[in-house]
């Protein structure tokens with residue numbers, strides 16, 4: 001079953017063409033990695049999938065679980081099971097993590113016609129995940145990402161993924177800025193999330209992550225297109241040779 | 249001495265005038281007359297027409313009824329002006345006449361002229377319980393607070409009247425003393441004038457948490473004077489202006505001594521066709537070397553016809569200082585909004601969370617929940 005099917009996607013940002021005919025299909029149970037030079041359009045793709053305003057889709061289509069994703073508002077995409085772990089998570093002082101996480105989970109339950117989770121079970125669940133990710137549960141009382149280190153912000157993204165249990169998780173450089181131990185913790189989190197009915201689209205610059213989370217497919221994105229796709233050994237080849245041989 | 253435990257409420261409403269003997273009313277009157285017409289006054293009252301405001305001030309002889317809790321604990325002496333000792337009288341007279349500069353605080357003179365009395369609250373040592381003053385009726389209410397050397401107190405002031413109220417609070421914080429001050433005024437349809445003037449001697453610490461709603465006309469003047477080495481002030485405030493409301497805040501922080509520190513953080517939201525003025529002045533005097541001052545005033549205009557004015561003013565007369573000043577008027581951050589909706593939260597709920605959070609950043613202390621509830625009611 002296809003979780004997501006992107007065909008011939010063309011996207012403009014401020015009148016500039018950033019994605020130029022991108023194709024990608026990810027099936028349930030799969031992990032795909034996207035690698036590529038800085039500025040090639042990786043975050044653009046992630047943002048377009050999540051529905052960030054300011055991106056103009058000029059051609060192509062995106063089907064998520066058989067639905068036209070581009071017709072949905074960002075919150076409706078999340079309700080359907082899409083999740084983006086941001087490359088640069090924002091800090092929101094004044095709104096506590098706890099309040100934010102509860103509002104997120106409640107909104108998914110509401111949209112799916114499920115009963116809201118009671119506060120005690122919610123707290124237990126969040127604390128459990130925080131422990132798994134070695135995040136001090138004190139962070140729940142603080143503002144969203146407020147004063148978090150780079151690595152803590154990334155772990156908070158994974159915490160949200162584990163709490164919200166999306167069908168497709170798009171991870172935009174979640175490994176960047178993590179120390180070696182944190183990388184392992186995050187990788188364990190992602191591996192524990194993997195299941196036969198969900199999928200991961202993982203943007204990364206580093207082969208190292210892929211030895212912890214083994215991808216089914218590795219894509220190379222350059223100048224707004226997938227220029228090469230292969231198995232996990234492609235990442236090793238890239239590590240050795242760089243991108244030039246593919247983009248020349 | 250709360251109103252519940254003390255049936256004799258007359259003790260809290262002032263009989264006319266024995267205290268006036270020591271107050272030079274003639275001088276006050278002529279000073280008021282001169283300053284009413286001055287160019288400085290026009291500048292300080294640019295957005296709030298002064299004559300209309302004067303017209304709405306409490307009548308002569310009208311005393312605001314106060315409810316005071318915590319004044320019968322050890323270390324506190326609360327005395328009506330009319331019952332002060334000769335020593336008290338001399339101190340209050342000198343504070344009121346020397347400290348209030350009519351050029352900047354025109355209505356303080358009017359408040360004193362019209363008030364039939366007032367209170368001296370004299371504090372010694374570390375108080376166990378907060379002093380909680382509630383302003384229950386229209387009228388004028390001058391209060392002089394003296395924290396003696398090394399004293400430590402928490403002062404809560406809360407308005408509870410839709411009548412015209414004039415609050416004049418003068419606090420004299422002596423060496424090594426600490427004052428934590430909470431202020432709340434949430435009546436949306438009142439005329440309300442307030443001046444808090446706080447003088448901080450050496451090695452003192454002053455903290456303010458203030459929450460204000462716009463009023464029919466509300467003017468809040470806050471004047472903090474760091475007057476001794478090592479004095480520190482930290483002021484935070486949240487405010488909200490709804491349709492038809494007016495809120496004029498004048499904040500002045502003066503560093504008159506070196507090695508002093510001040511931090512000011514004020515967040516405000518306009519959520520209807522109303523007007524907010526925030527004038528934040530930092531004044532660093534010539535001998536106040538190594539002063540460190542920072543003022544941040546952020547405003548959100550959440551309604552197309554919300555008028556949010558923020559004017560920073562810096563007067564710095566010495567080189568060896570650190571001073572940061574930021575004033576912004578804007579909208580909710582698109583990035584923050586997107587972060588929330590990408591998690592499934594509806595745009596309406598996301599705006600609500602963010603605007604509450606923006607004000608909550610500046611809420612703290614025992615009145616925070618009351619303020620938050622009122623603000624949330626306005627923000628939906």
Ligand SMILES: Nc1ncnc2c1ncn2[C@@H]1O[C@H](COP(=O)(O)OP(=O)(O)OP(=O)(O)O)[C@@H](O)[C@H]1O
Pocket residue numbers: 013014016018036037038039040041042043044045054087
């Ligand atoms: N809002 C914007 N306005 C103008 N140009 C933009 C905007 N957002 C992205 N771009 C441009 O689009 C291109 C692709 O950016 P994108 O962030 O998708 O790259 P990336 O592949 O994620 O790079 P990196 O590896 O550095 O994260 C870049 O040239 C960038 O400057």
Ligand SMILES: [Mg+2]
Pocket residue numbers: 042043044087172
């Ligand atoms: Mg990127």
